[in-house]
Amino acid sequence: MPLSDAVDRIETITSDPAITREILDTAEMRGIIDRGDGVIHTNSGSVLSFEADVVEREGEFTCRRCGADISTGYFVTFEAGEHGPFGSSCIRKVTGRE
Structure with missing residues (x-):
């Protein structure tokens, strides 16, 4: 998904840019997502039903x-x-x- 879409979803929780950045950094550090070229790829097999x-x-x-x-x-x-x-x-x- 485009990074802008991910940020839009995160902004339902917080509009603080530092927290948004921390959420993305933590998800990447834990191996949940990969970021590059303005796109986020999820590595998690869990899907919202x-x-x-x-x-x-x-x-x-x-x-x-x-x-x-x-x-x-x-x-x-x-x-x-x-x-x-x-x-x-x-x-x-x-x-x-x-």
Whole structure:
């Protein structure tokens, strides 16, 4: 994926450039990604399963990526907890479906 897409996904967690850089450096150091020529290649065999790892909830939310008001929130489930909410188009971008 292009580095800009990876940064866009990381910015759902933080907009601090130093933390973004640290996340990418740590992932590279741990062998999770390879970087070069503005492109990131993942080395991990784990893939996010949209059906199992994304939870949909109805309510009044604000999309964590774009800031839009949404009535259906999508949350990504990790071992450490949930991340979201995201709207329908933003969840596709965050999970790499678009």
